[in-house]
Amino acid sequence: MGRPSNSEERRQQIVAGLLRIMAERGYERASVAEIARAAGLSPGLVHYHFKDKQEILLTLVEQLSARVRERVAARLARVKAEDARARVDAFLEAFLATGADADPAAVASWVTISAEAIQQPEVRAIYEKVVREDLEHLEELVGAVTGKRRARTVAAGLFAAIQGYFVLAASVPGLVPPGSAVGTVKRMAAGLLDAAQPPEEA
Amino acid sequence: MGRPSNSEERRQQIVAGLLRIMAERGYERASVAEIARAAGLSPGLVHYHFKDKQEILLTLVEQLSARVRERVAARLARVKAEDARARVDAFLEAFLATGADADPAAVASWVTISAEAIQQPEVRAIYEKVVREDLEHLEELVGAVTGKRRARTVAAGLFAAIQGYFVLAASVPGLVPPGSAVGTVKRMAAGLLDAAQPPEEA
Amino acid sequence: MGRPSNSEERRQQIVAGLLRIMAERGYERASVAEIARAAGLSPGLVHYHFKDKQEILLTLVEQLSARVRERVAARLARVKAEDARARVDAFLEAFLATGADADPAAVASWVTISAEAIQQPEVRAIYEKVVREDLEHLEELVGAVTGKRRARTVAAGLFAAIQGYFVLAASVPGLVPPGSAVGTVKRMAAGLLDAAQPPEEA
Amino acid sequence: MGRPSNSEERRQQIVAGLLRIMAERGYERASVAEIARAAGLSPGLVHYHFKDKQEILLTLVEQLSARVRERVAARLARVKAEDARARVDAFLEAFLATGADADPAAVASWVTISAEAIQQPEVRAIYEKVVREDLEHLEELVGAVTGKRRARTVAAGLFAAIQGYFVLAASVPGLVPPGSAVGTVKRMAAGLLDAAQPPEEA
DNA sequence: CATGAATGAGGCTTCATTCAT
DNA sequence: AATGAATGAAGCCTCATTCAT
Numbered sequence A, B, C, D: 001m002g003r004p005s006n007s008e009e010r011r012q013q014i015v016a017g018l019l020r021i022m023a024e025r026g027y028e029r030a031s032v033a034e035i036a037r038a039a040g041l042s043p044g045l046v047h048y049h050f051k052d053k054q055e056i057l058l059t060l061v062e063q064l065s066a067r068v069r070e071r072v073a074a075r076l077a078r079v080k081a082e083d084a085r086a087r088v089d090a091f092l093e094a095f096l097a098t099g100a101d102a103d104p105a106a107v108a109s110w111v112t113i114s115a116e117a118i119q120q121p122e123v124r125a126i127y128e129k130v131v132r133e134d135l136e137h138l139e140e141l142v143g144a145v146t147g148k149r150r151a152r153t154v155a156a157g158l159f160a161a162i163q164g165y166f167v168l169a170a171s172v173p174g175l176v177p178p179g180s181a182v183g184t185v186k187r188m189a190a191g192l193l194d195a196a197q198p199p200e201e202a
Numbered sequence E: 001c002a003t004g005a006a007t008g009a010g011g012c013t014t015c016a017t018t019c020a021t
Numbered sequence F: 001a002a003t004g005a006a007t008g009a010a011g012c013c014t015c016a017t018t019c020a021t
Helices: A007-025 A032-039 A043-049 A053-077 A084-096 A104-119 A121-146 A151-171 A180-193 B007-025 B032-039 B043-049 B053-077 B084-096 B104-119 B121-146 B151-171 B180-193 C007-025 C032-039 C043-049 C053-077 C084-096 C104-119 C121-146 C151-171 C180-193 D007-025 D032-039 D043-049 D053-077 D084-096 D104-119 D121-146 D151-171 D180-193
Strands: none
Touching (some): A007 A032, A007 A053, A007 A104, A007 B104, A032 A043, A032 A053, A053 A084, A053 A121, A084 A121, A084 A151, A084 A180, A104 B007, A104 B104, A121 A151, A121 A180, A151 A180, A151 B104, A151 B151, A180 B180, B007 B053, B007 B104, B032 B053, B084 B121, B084 B151, B084 B180, B104 B121, B121 B151, B151 B180, C007 C043, C007 C104, C032 C043, C053 C084, C053 C104, C084 C121, C084 C151, C084 C180, C104 C151, C104 D104, C104 D151, C121 C151, C121 C180, C151 D180, C180 D151, C180 D180, D007 D032, D007 D104, D032 D043, D053 D084, D053 D104, D053 D121, D104 D121, D121 D151
């Protein structure tokens, strides 16, 4: 019997390496050699564990997505299942409370990934998948408050605000008053969900 | 004697070339040769009119910014100076009504630029400048409704929502219900500005 | 009848431009555009007055040579025709008294030209011509002291010392004690010419 | 595991390639592709082993310097430690006996390097270092004959003569009577060291 | 004579990927 | 699994030279 596979651990290291380098250099400028160095591995090993550079990126997208979902799940677990309104806020908090402020590298990478998704079909595919899933999750939570009516539109708006905060936080550090993102988005949610509903526009 | 300068015209063509190519390939993958071809010029000429590739990008940032400001100015011109509330909506419309839907290449480029701003200091500098100016403009308009209190925070939230819509529109076409962006952000503004103000959180 | 030709003046400016740029950048790195700028002219004009870049260089070689010959002639004119020994010293002074110390750009250019002569046949041709002529001149002056015997060898040695001082002065400023070159070479000449002659080696 | 490093061997090959090409084309015209071809390697590999083209040049400077020092050491080893006068001659022989005549490529490269030192600060730095060290060595040897008095000046003169012979030998083959360099410089040394000392000039 | 735009070749360098060990 | 050398294709940029005006 050979030695136990450490493939999963190596892949983990490499993905972490990409996260770090991509946050400061972007995807195209993150060379495989640099990623390997950041991971403490040799360049050749990267292609032993990944078909190509893009596969690392795709894996990173899924990991970042999984991470945020864990945070969402954790927050939802602390909220009563019947309190539909609080569940929406929990979702928003999961994305913004720790996200924008606490893990700049992840945010920077995420924004970079969003831009890559525009141009690389395979990145777009997976990016679209996780975004749609998250958005649908939020839509569900919103729908529990409003009924299906307008749930999609409201969810999209709140989701957009979240993504926008990511962009601004990553691109112009210091622009957004620290800690203000969660509160503001929650207030946006309040305006969209709790106020007397304005008539649907055409 | 000599020949009349056509530098400005050439620079225009080249910047337009970058816009086009960058929208489909991203900045790093937009080769100078391709940009030149898109502009109908020879590769060498690009560097006759621009110091380097980055200078084209910086010029593009300024142009895109100038374009949206014209739209803002145009919309504001149609609104009574005293109607502070309507002026906020005019600003939002200027960014979203034509922006996200009508000019996909510009939106895609803008999102790409946002990501580049994270990594390239010189891009960040100009990106930050134009973003700050636009945000301050919005803050002013918001302040005319709310007083200075919370104007910054509210403006940042609305601006984030706009940027987020850009990202989603560019990265996942079809995700955002067409035409819904303006209405939703205006409703966010309504929620933040017109409703009974919730107490400021810590 | 057209306007009077200013060709000669323009050529002069351009050659002076090359001298300046070449002293700080070397020949290959001295771009025609830069030369033109240093000359206060437009790039196109350079090729109107010179066939190509090399022709400027060849012209410069001749000019530098002409300049030093004027200095030689001037010094010789002040020395009695019969004083063969003094005439040798006058020659050495003409090369070193003002040369190494007073006109660093000319010295730097001359050293650069010596290196170019190794690789460019056409440069070598003219370089060789002027060097041979100068060397023969010195040989003649030396021969008037020693007789033909060993005149060539002695002249070559003194000439080498001069060239070597140029190299050292240009490449390592501060290495040669200022003002020491002339004196030392004259003392070398004294050693070779005035001392009891050692027997010729094989 | 892995493969044994052969970097040092490859670097050797590449430096040798530069030496060969530079001797016939000069530094700027020695393209990396040509250097690689001369070394029997692929172009990309050159930059795997060297940061850039200049680093190859800097390495070459050190190697040429090391080579001549070995020759100096070898000659000095054959001379009695007390015979200060003979030690000076040994130094001169080490530079000229085999140098100017036996290895034209090395001499041509050295002259080219001297010219590059004028223009490239990093080349100058290392060139200056090795030249100063060699000159100081000679100064020491000379000082053992004359006492400190004038050692610097005399050493500089002899060193200049050596460099000058290199230039003339490389730029105008056939100009210097073959084999005459060593003898002449040694006679210069004799003149400067053995003759009744002329009074120091100001 | 003069200008400055235009061309196109070529140079240095980077880099994803492959491969011998 | 792992190493690090090797390859070859681009990419950005520079530049001598030409040419329309």
